Amino acid sequence: MTHGRPLTVARSNGRTAIRRAAEAVATGFIRVSGWTAIVVLAAIAVFLAWNSVRALREVGVGPIMVGTEWYPTSHPGKFGAAPLIVGSLLVTSIALVLCVPVGLAAAVFLSEFATRRIKEAAKAVIEFMAAIPSVVYGLVGVALVVPAVKSVFGLDSGLTALSGGIVLGIMALPTVVSISEDALHAVPSSLRHASLALGNTRWQTTYKVTIPAASSGIFAAVMLGVGRAIGETMAVLMLTGNAAVMPRTVLESVRTMTGTIAAEMGEVVQGGLHYSVLFVVGLVLFAVTFAINLAADVVLEKQRKRWGA
């Protein structure tokens, strides 16, 4: 009976011409949006590179990347950005050291041990934490963390890499917690059951099976936390004291790449050498965050494939 019907009728499955047109428009819109994102990304990279050309030609990659003296307004200006790069790395490392253990512990607790009610409450709190503007974190840091660091270590000023790192660690927590929680959650419960049925406790099951199975997602969470920390500007500007010198300990003032760009961009001559050097710093930030996000994406994709989700 049915095989007598012409194919076209079966294929249209009752959609009207308007419906089909609407679908075509929607598909087209999505495709264009996707391409726009890629084009914008490429345009930013090209723009950064274009504006960096002068600095790269007149100062050179080497002197900018490894030079330790940053006196951009002296004559002639000195554009050694190493203290800024080290400043960013130092503050980010402190943030990571603090936020990865805490964030992982929180994620494991929420995913493996918490009741549903606690979990929902915690999720709401975490989302809220992520939504607080960074200047507010900066304010709280100035009011609480800076004096605390000052008095605990007996310093003249609490505006240090440590203060910035502590607040940055707190700011990166939502990223680390929520993405590693997702990763743990994605581990099929059949694996947990297998482990429990072999006479393991919940805790043994968690560290022997669940965490290793989620390790790639946890790695991605840490990477995205790094990306969050390294790109943060306002809070570090308020908390680290912004001395552009090579730090020797975490209790000294540092200046980050982001802080430098934000603080100096307003005062430079458009198209000048200083202006161009700041674009080089921006290009470095762009490259680092791009690489970090790419790595995280690749790893997350791998995990997704593995569990077929």
Next chain:
Amino acid sequence: MVTGLRSAVMAVSAAAWSSAEEGARVVEETSPQGSGRFELRSVSVAYGPETVIEDVTMNIPPQAVTALIGPSGCGKSTLLRCLNRMNDELGNVRVSGTIALDGQDIMARGVDPVDLRMRVGQVFQRPNPFPMSIYDNVAYGPRTQGIRRRDELDAIVEDSLRRAALWDEVKGSLKKHAFDLSGGQQQRLCIARALATHPEVLLMDEPASALDPISTQQIEDTVAELKRSVTIVIVTHNMQQAARISDQTAFMLRERLDMPARLIEVGETRKVFTNPDDPRTEAYITGRFG
């Protein structure tokens, strides 16, 4: 039609029976008596407000195969999970009645489910190997028990894989990732993993439901071999399989959706398949409903 089916099933079970009896005699000579015997008295299970199993009373004899049969959703898996207290892990589950293993109440306060699960292993419906090598999968349980010596682990891994009829296929590639095995091989790996802790009882929840006939045959052979030393409770939807491999059969049924399931009949497999007491058992076995 119905009588044809029925006589076919009977023929299969009768054939299976003679060899099962021989096996049982061997067991009596070689195994310690009474190890791995379950006694269930008025066991009921509720998920939240909904009671899904009511008043199940039965014995599970040691070193024999007990088959649990019944339509989908009648609580076979749920009952199985009572025996190693895996229901504890699901949250809102309430089990009442008493369940004793070798005379000891396993639901008593002092009993740690973790210790119980060392004695009562489980193989799940879907193969669920850990994302590790074949070797590490099998060695997982023994390592939990504190066995660290390499030669000791090697011996356990080989022995377990042999008992699960997988050794010959994987002996050259123990370092291979478990996910690279076929579905049937993965399921036998899961059996090996469960055997590696030397449980007294092995619970198998439709272990062959996702497998081809050859893998199924291998698992049935494994079961026949295992029951010399292990008490086996197996859930299956395959009547011929139940008839072939089990010594005792329990039939559960949920007569109406709003009513909990009950144990309709339990007895020697030969009797249940050839001359059941209850007409509902006969109807189910011969495929007249469900």
